[in-house]
Amino acid sequence: MKRALVCVILLAMPVRSVASPHAPRQAQGSRLPDNPRVRAALDWFTPNISWVNDQQVRITEIPAPPFQEAQRAAAVKELLAEAGLTAQIDKAGNVIGELRGVNEKEIVVVAAHLDTVFPPGTNVKVHRDGSRMTAPGISDNGSGVAALLALARAVQFAHLKPQRTILFVGDVGEEGEGNLRGMRAIVDSYRAKLKAAVVLDGSGTEHVTTKALASRRLEALITGPGGHSWSDFGMPNPINALVRGSVRFINTKVPASPRTTFNIGQIEGGTSVNSIPHEARLKVDIRSESEDELTRLESALRECIIAGVRDEMESARDRSKGKLEWKVELLGSRPGGELPPDSPLLAALRAADEFVGNQSRMERSSTDANIPLSMGIEAISIGAGGNGGGSHSLQEWYDSAGREIGLKRALLTILGISGVAEEKSR
Numbered sequence: 001m002k003r004a005l006v007c008v009i010l011l012a013m014p015v016r017s018v019a020s021p022h023a024p025r026q027a028q029g030s031r032l033p034d035n036p037r038v039r040a041a042l043d044w045f046t047p048n049i050s051w052v053n054d055q056q057v058r059i060t061e062i063p064a065p066p067f068q069e070a071q072r073a074a075a076v077k078e079l080l081a082e083a084g085l086t087a088q089i090d091k092a093g094n095v096i097g098e099l100r101g102v103n104e105k106e107i108v109v110v111a112a113h114l115d116t117v118f119p120p121g122t123n124v125k126v127h128r129d130g131s132r133m134t135a136p137g138i139s140d141n142g143s144g145v146a147a148l149l150a151l152a153r154a155v156q157f158a159h160l161k162p163q164r165t166i167l168f169v170g171d172v173g174e175e176g177e178g179n180l181r182g183m184r185a186i187v188d189s190y191r192a193k194l195k196a197a198v199v200l201d202g203s204g205t206e207h208v209t210t211k212a213l214a215s216r217r218l219e220a221l222i223t224g225p226g227g228h229s230w231s232d233f234g235m236p237n238p239i240n241a242l243v244r245g246s247v248r249f250i251n252t253k254v255p256a257s258p259r260t261t262f263n264i265g266q267i268e269g270g271t272s273v274n275s276i277p278h279e280a281r282l283k284v285d286i287r288s289e290s291e292d293e294l295t296r297l298e299s300a301l302r303e304c305i306i307a308g309v310r311d312e313m314e315s316a317r318d319r320s321k322g323k324l325e326w327k328v329e330l331l332g333s334r335p336g337g338e339l340p341p342d343s344p345l346l347a348a349l350r351a352a353d354e355f356v357g358n359q360s361r362m363e364r365s366s367t368d369a370n371i372p373l374s375m376g377i378e379a380i381s382i383g384a385g386g387n388g389g390g391s392h393s394l395q396e397w398y399d400s401a402g403r404e405i406g407l408k409r410a411l412l413t414i415l416g417i418s419g420v421a422e423e424k425s426r
């Protein structure tokens with residue numbers, strides 16, 4: 001009861017003071033739900049939740065491993081076209097559905113990544129039990145893609161015309177080694193017109209990502225001549241060198257603040273137990289709130305690999321059969337950035353939260369929003385509602401109960417930053 005009262009008071013408070021003078025007239029958000037067309041769009045969700053759930057199942061059951069999103073993209077394109085949007089697939093493989101605004105020179109992007117972390121051949125059949133669904137990728141990002149489709153349907157159902165053009169995007173390359181290539185392509189294509197981006201990633205309504213966590217992904221490769229485990233014993237061994245270097249690297253001290261992390265996520269090499277391998281490689285993910293720390297850790301990895309190779313060469317009994325070579329390559333780099341606290345996009349999100357009675361905490365994370373944020377374009381990443389867990393695991397689950405709150409929150413945030421046309425301009 002007390003909470004309801006607080007919401008009413010907050011709704012009555014103008015948030016205009018934090019909106020920039022360049023934001024569309026209705027960016028303040030608090031008056032949006034008074035607009036009959038916005039009301040109609042908001043009211044679309046509850047009676048259509050089973051449609052949204054069905055689309056989520058349909059999308060999740062189309063495999064979308066990294067770099068193999070085409071089949072899922074085609075299905076999303078069809079669904080956006082069915083919703084009445086002009087839909088196309090760009091060179092990067094992104095699906096883009098356009099809802100033309102009064103002002104076509106300004107664009108707001110709402111995006112959900114299509115790809116999953118799961119390799120080809122993973123069983124992606126969805127198990128349903130009431131409102132609970134279980135399948136790899138059901139939440140990350142089946143829930144985001146389903147929300148994207150629901151939002152497109154709701155605005156078309158309500159004949160909503162935005163001030164700024166809204167692009168509904170299913171983007172590629174968010175997971176694994178995709179290096180955010182889909183979002184990079186979107187920002188590249190619409191750079192001059194792009195005013196804001198709202199990313200729908202995973203479930204929930206409890207957070208808003210306003211800070212982009214910078215990260216780098218590196219691969220170290222060590223090669224050598226290789227040989228027989230018995231007759232060539234003493235020859236330098238790439239796996240030995242990699243292990244020596246890895247042990248040095250994992251002893252690297254990282255600060256708690258700025259928070260900095262590293263992870264050896266993959267290690268491979270060798271052909272058989274009785275062969276001296278001719279190569280060994282490892283993949284490392286490093287993240288930090290500070291670009292300087294990232295640079296320091298990247299250098300540390302190189303130094304440790306060099307030292308591992310040197311240690312192995314020094315202890316090798318037989319150097320006549322060749323030496324070890326090494327290289328460390330950057331597989332991907334996600335730039336950092338932050339949304340300013342007085343951003344109109346954040347004001348729109350806050351107004352939406354107030355309307356639906358939600359409270360969200362600000363977070364730093366690595367998402368598609370990294371790209372616009374790193375270029376000074378307003379962007380946030382939010383969950384698509386409902387609840388989920390076990391992300392990136394085969395036990396991943398999603399519960400759609402209450403998902404309409406997340407859908408309404410996303411809709412009001414997007415319309416808050418795009419603005420809604422006056423009735424007469426239609």
Ligand SMILES: [Zn+2]
Pocket residue numbers: 113140141174201202
């Ligand atoms: Zn995701």
